[in-house]
């Protein structure tokens with residue numbers, strides 16, 4: 445069921461095959477165990493780096509592959525079919541910290557951090573959210589004060605994907621004065637590394653799904669950050685973060701499509717094996733209709749994603765369309781995984797089969813990188829203004 449992928453280039457087909465071969469050997473056999481143990485497998489960072497999958501969109505001068513968005517999304521979907529936790533690590537790294545460094549970093553910053561990130565020597569994380577700043581991310585409270593050639597930072601970041609293993613964290617921190625707040629224009633982006641004195645990893649979340657992706661708080665206690673770790677201009681961090689989230693949401697859409705595809709493929713296989721009333725349940729029209737709707741929605745989500753990603757590559761402003769992709773793909777993933785559990789009946793509700801994991805993993809795609817409500821706000825503003 446890949447009707448909308450018929451026009452992939454030879455190179456994109458090769459990337460897809462590479463991703464599938466890699467996950468078949470190094471990911472898929474361990475996915476269920478990693479989920480049970482909440483285990484993040486650190487060797488994957490270097491392995492994905494060796495494949496070029498941690499620098500797919502980056503320029504070759506910084507050791508990236510310099511590929512188009514569609515090539516990247518095809519690889520990401522394939523990884524998500526095998527393991528959504530590995531896919532979110534790959535998506536965050538490729539979409540948020542590396543894109544911010546590439547777009548707004550100096551050459552010195554790119555040589556020092558971006559090239560090792562592209563090679564898979566350093567994993568990237570993105571720290572915007574805080575315990576009290578979620579959908580309203582401009583409400584961040586982590587505070588930096590200038591002290592000579594450094595900034596001294598205090599505060600807590602929440603929900604940081606890959607925060608336990610990240611070698612580089614791009615964090616959005618207030619640099620305005622507590623006496624003269626500038627709202628979203630008082631936030632700057634910083635390049636943090638775990639070796640900074642005062643940087644520590646805090647609480648690890650015990651999550652419903654995506655259990656092999658560590659999600660943690662980062663605690664900054666009088667953390668001294670050299671001034672040359674600021675990324676881009678002072679006061680621009682929130683705007684940079686919002687721009688990079690456009691890349692991020694395309695990645696989450698691909699991840700959601702991968703989860704949905706895994707659930708569809710499992711449901712189809714099971715429906716052909718499972719017999720009731722003396723016949724495979726796939727023979728029942730009630731089950732075929734479910735499979736038909738699952739396949740249709742997945743194909744629609746992927747077609748929209750690839751078209752919008754190609755337009756973004758051409759420089760077309762597609763902010764609302766990116767939100768549509770993320771909204772539609774994540775709700776597709778939730779819907780398809782729910783149907784997959786239903787096709788499995790009671791066996792869908794137990795851990796002997798993978799569909800309950802797909803169902804748990806799918807849910808968060810409606811929450812992170814902007815909830816479905818936030819995506820509807822972005823889309824609603826654009827369409828009601830006639831954009």
Ligand SMILES: Cc1cc2nc3c(=O)[nH]c(=O)nc-3n(C[C@H](O)[C@H](O)[C@H](O)COP(=O)(O)OP(=O)(O)OC[C@H]3O[C@@H](n4cnc5c(N)ncnc54)[C@H](O)[C@@H]3O)c2cc1C
Pocket residue numbers: 536570571572573575577578579580602603604605606651654659808811812813814815816817818
């Ligand atoms: C597994 C996981 C990984 C994550 N990884 C990262 C990461 O790497 N980096 C990072 O910075 N963040 C990360 N996040 C944080 C994520 O982006 C936030 O959880 C998300 O933005 C929602 O914020 P919140 O949880 O504070 O919910 P809230 O903002 O408190 O929202 C609660 C509810 O209110 C709704 N709501 C809020 N405002 C409105 C409104 N104006 N209109 C209508 N409804 C509204 C929301 O849609 C939601 O349903 C991650 C979260 C999870 C769960």
